[in-house]
Amino acid sequence: xxRVKVRIVEDALDANNTIARANRDDFDRHGVAVINLxxxxxxGKTTLLERxxxxxxxxxxxxxxxxxxVQGSYDATRIASLHVPVTQINTDSGFGGxxxxxxxxxxSALPSVPLADIDLLVIENVGNLVCPxxxxxxEDVRVMVxxxxxxxxxxxxxxxxxxxxxxxxINKVDLLPxxxxxMEELLANIDDVNPGVETMIVSARTG
Amino acid sequence: xxRVKVRIVEDALDANNTIARANRDDFDRHGVAVINLxxxxxxGKTTLLERxxxxxxxxxxxxxxxxxxVQGSYDATRIASLHVPVTQINTDSGFGGxxxxxxxxxxSALPSVPLADIDLLVIENVGNLVCPxxxxxxEDVRVMVxxxxxxxxxxxxxxxxxxxxxxxxINKVDLLPxxxxxMEELLANIDDVNPGVETMIVSARTG
Numbered sequence: 491x492x493r494v495k496v497r498i499v500e501d502a503l504d505a506n507n508t509i510a511r512a513n514r515d516d517f518d519r520h521g522v523a524v525i526n527l528x529x530x531x532x533x534g535k536t537t538l539l540e541r542x543x544x545x546x547x548x549x550x551x552x553x554x555x556x557x558x559x560v561q562g563s564y565d566a567t568r569i570a571s572l573h574v575p576v577t578q579i580n581t582d583s584g585f586g587g588x589x590x591x592x593x594x595x596x597x598s599a600l601p602s603v604p605l606a607d608i609d610l611l612v613i614e615n616v617g618n619l620v621c622p623x624x625x626x627x628x629e630d631v632r633v634m635v636x637x638x639x640x641x642x643x644x645x646x647x648x649x650x651x652x653x654x655x656x657x658x659x660i661n662k663v664d665l666l667p668x669x670x671x672x673m674e675e676l677l678a679n680i681d682d683v684n685p686g687v688e689t690m691i692v693s694a695r696t697g
Numbered sequence: 698x699x700r701v702k703v704r705i706v707e708d709a710l711d712a713n714n715t716i717a718r719a720n721r722d723d724f725d726r727h728g729v730a731v732i733n734l735x736x737x738x739x740x741g742k743t744t745l746l747e748r749x750x751x752x753x754x755x756x757x758x759x760x761x762x763x764x765x766x767v768q769g770s771y772d773a774t775r776i777a778s779l780h781v782p783v784t785q786i787n788t789d790s791g792f793g794g795x796x797x798x799x800x801x802x803x804x805s806a807l808p809s810v811p812l813a814d815i816d817l818l819v820i821e822n823v824g825n826l827v828c829p830x831x832x833x834x835x836e837d838v839r840v841m842v843x844x845x846x847x848x849x850x851x852x853x854x855x856x857x858x859x860x861x862x863x864x865x866x867i868n869k870v871d872l873l874p875x876x877x878x879x880m881e882e883l884l885a886n887i888d889d890v891n892p893g894v895e896t897m898i899v900s901a902r903t904g
Contacts, residue, residue, distance in 0.1 A: 530738040531826045531855060532847025560827060560857075564850050587857060589796055589827035617854070618825055619738045620767060620796035639846040639869070640739025643771050647824070648738060650767075650794060662846070668875050670902065695877065 506625050509593035513600065513628025520605040522554075524613065526629035528651060530644075531617030533637040534661040536565040537694040539612060543572045547610075554608035556599060558616050560587040565614065577602045581616060590621035593628060619648035623655075631655075637662040638669060642676035649683040657688045664693040713832050716800035720807065720835025727812040729761075731820065733836035735858060737851075738824030740844040741868040743772040744901040746819060750779045754817075761815035763806060765823045767794040772821065784809045788823060797828035800835060826855035830862075838862075844869045845876060849883035856890040864895045871900040 517524050529535050543553060554575045557566040566578040579599050581588035588595075596613065603611065613629065615622040632655040636644065639662050645652040652658065658680055666673060680689060724731050736742050750760060761782045764773040773785040786806050788795035795802075803820065810818065820836065822829040839862040843851065846869050852859040859865065865887055873880060887896060 530824070531851055532737060532844070559854055562853055564853060587827055587831075589825065616827065617737070618796065618827060620794055620823065620825060621828075624794075637739070637846065639844065639872070644738055646769055646771060647766055665846070665872060665875055668872055 503624065506593045509597050510626040510628045513593055513597055516600060516605065517611070517628060517630075522605050522608055522611050524611045524627075524629045524631075526613050526615060526622075526627055526632045527635070528615045528619075528622045528632065528655070529617060529635035530619045530637070530640060533617070533635040533640065534694045535614050535617070535635050536568055538635060538659065538661065538692065539614065540568060540572065541694055541697065543569065543574050551610055552608045553610045553612060554603055554605075556596065556603060556611060556613045558591040558595070558614055560589075560616060575604050575608065589616055589618045590625055591615050591627055592625040596627040619644065619651045623651040623653075631657065633657045633659060635659045635661050636676070636680075638666055638671050638673065638676065642672050642679060645676070645679040645683045652680055652683045652687070655684070655687065657690065658684075660689055660691045661694055663691050664696045710831065713800045716804050717833040717835045720800055720804055723807060723812065724818070724835060724837075729812050729815055729818050731818045731834075731836045731838075733820050733822060733829075733834055733839045734842070735822045735826075735829045735839065735862070736824060736842035737826045737844070737847060740824070740842040740847065741901045742821050742824070742842050743775055745842060745866065745868065745899065746821065747775060747779065748901055748904065750776065750781050758817055759815045760817045760819060761810055761812075763803065763810060763818060763820040765798040765802070765821060767796075767823060782811050782815065796823055796825045797832055798822050798834055799832040803834040826851065826858045830855075830858040830860075838864065840864045840866060842866045842868050843883070843887070845873055845878050845880065845883065849879050849886060852883070852886040852890045859887055859890045859894070862891070862894065864897065865891075867896055867898045868901055870898050871903045 527535050555569050556577050558579045561582050563578045566576045569576045577599050579595050634655045762776050763784050765786045768789050770785045773783045776783045784806050786802050841862040
């Protein structure tokens with residue numbers, strides 16, 4: 491039973507990687523760089539995106555956003571108000587709701603993404619520290635948001651996510667004076683699971 | 698393809714429910730009440746448990762804890778220091794790590810849980826707002842922890858979790874003065890997806 495399960499999962503991940511490569515080819519053909527943005531629920535992905543998109547990026551870089559949510563389009567509405575092209579993916583079709591984006595969901599949404607008119611696509615994944623890390627979607631880089639309010643132990647408890655990203659944005663640091671969270675220990679734990687990974691300390695709320 | 702997938706998922710959930718009932722029978726035989734404790738990563742499940750277990754519960758209720766984590770036993774170590782019987786389940790065997798507990802994982806751990814010596818078993822699920830809600834494990838009640846730091850929109854974005862629980866503990870309210878989070882809106886959103894569900898406003902940090 492266990493071996494059958496492992497086999498099915500490996501086949502599913504192989505199939506996912508094949509579709510991710512097809513996505514990657516489409517992005518390359520249009521010269522679009524792609525970020526897969528991941529975090530736990532409520533860590534601040536959308537607010538950080540809003541902040542980053544509120545003024546034009548350097549060098550006239552044109553950005554598009556692909557929003558992944560189980561249900562609803564609350565984040566897409568927030569981003570669209572900044573006059574950025576947004577495409578919504580909902581993962582709830584079929585049953586209770588997928589807890590992550592996979593390459594095929596992204597592929598299905600690509601006809602609605604104006605690849606010819608953007609230089610950078612930000613894919614905001616479903617808020618979850620486990621499964622999104624297992625599914626490549628054709629991205630160039632993986633960025634995760636870690637809110638200090640989640641505590642310093644999370645890199646050790648959700649290591650795959652921290653291990654497979656190229657940049658960790660440490661958010662909500664304006665709250666540090668009101669928390670019993672040890673920032674040094676958080677940074678040490680991140681470095682333990684992904685030695686040398688880049689980190690950036692930010693506050694979406696205070697800027 | 699889609700229909701096949703739905704069929705497989707339905708079969709898996711049926712199988713899960715059958716095992717959940719077997720767990721339930723074992724709990725009933727020993728007169729053990731069971732709480733399935735769920736939340737996003739870092740919402741404060743373990744800290745709330747530590748607070749609740751730091752002094753004896755009323756009526757001499759004897760508590761045991763089942764800790765679900767992808768990797769490690771950090772929370773189990775914290776709980777064990779309170780001299781409460783703890784059993785660890787790690788979900789990372791086989792591949793990247795399951796994002797939830799299912800009935801079979803709990804069943805596999807039951808031989809290590811001293812059911813004859815406890816009255817209440819708290820099952821601390823993997824930190825995740827999506828999949829844990831889809832898998833019954835034999836519990837009597839589902840309790841979720843919602844940290845105000847996650848923002849007021851989470852009930853609308855992760856409705857199944859909020860809809861299937863009997864009690865929502867709203868945690869980290871000591872941070873409200875430092876957040877732009879609307880508590881009234883959070884409560885209204887919870888009531889929208891699960892009308893009449895009980896809520897309790899708490900702060901694990903300040904007591």
